[in-house]
Amino acid sequence: MSQHDDEQFRLFVQRQWGSLVRTAYLLTGDRGTSEDLAQSALEKTHRRWDRVLRRDAPEVYVRRVMVNTAISWRRRRRLLEVPLLTSDSALTRDAYAQVEERQLLLAALRRLPPRTQAVLVLRYFEDLSEADTAEVLGCSVGSVKSQASRGLARLRAEFSPPAPQSPVRLEEEVA
Template sequence: MSIDSGRRPPDDGFREFVRAQWGPLTRTAYLLTGDRSYAEDLVQTALEKTHRRWRRVSAMDAPVAYVRRVMVTTAISWRRRRSLGEIPAQPADRVQTGDPYQQVVERDHLLAGLRELPPRMRAVLVLRYFEDLSETDIAAALGCSTGTVKSQASRGLQRLRDRAGTADADLTVVLKESRA
């Protein structure tokens, strides 16, 4: 097809997929990166990589799972390449409002704790508690065993508990409430 024909090639539903999934993917990316601008860049990069293989990906049962996996692997590779000078001491999109509600304070501490975790451990916790995926689905998304997912989740939760000084039940409640 020539460029001058004035017609666009069909996108086979990719535009609709992007419209429907942009919000959830951006939320997941924010939790993976801890920074709104990096999150948007991550989603755009993952969608660009997915678009190249869209015909094959759209034929799969779960194209969202494919995009999530691309996001996780891309976020991990970005993290490895980032210099220490690029990690902000306090993210620009974090606003100190003095909100008196304890839930807001707990969520803030939780997100700060997530930012301190290694990328794969963070990815396991985000996919498990924020995306509500099963251990099997997480293992498939990350390309590892279910046992690895379980151990990464256990270690990640323990690090968050140690940081926050909270009991087991308190932390999982905060994690589940933070999905909103």
């Protein structure tokens, strides 16, 4: 890799680091792991930087690497790691309802299948179009639509208020 390519990569990392770590956090649910994921994706991207530049879409490439790596880590972790502490999933009471709702949403997002989680993160948190999301994930736009629909339906079901019970009529109480 030429010195010019190295400089371009360094500038790319400086511009995109915050956004990549945010996306990684939404995919992993843990700050330390998100930084590891972003760094790992950037390392894999650096190896192919000259080819990535020819495609004129380094942001898409890095995000695709992040999604694939996160899914791979999740599969491996499921088999090898047994979490001893539930500190990431335990919700702490907070005075602000908005913060609490955000924590609940992130926890619900983490319970979705990895591919559905990736679609929702890219579409709604990163605000990518369906076509861009499909490009990042290497799938069809229809697949993105169906995954998003199923994922949103699961989140809505989890956050919908319980059905109201019918009020007891006075005549029934008296009888």
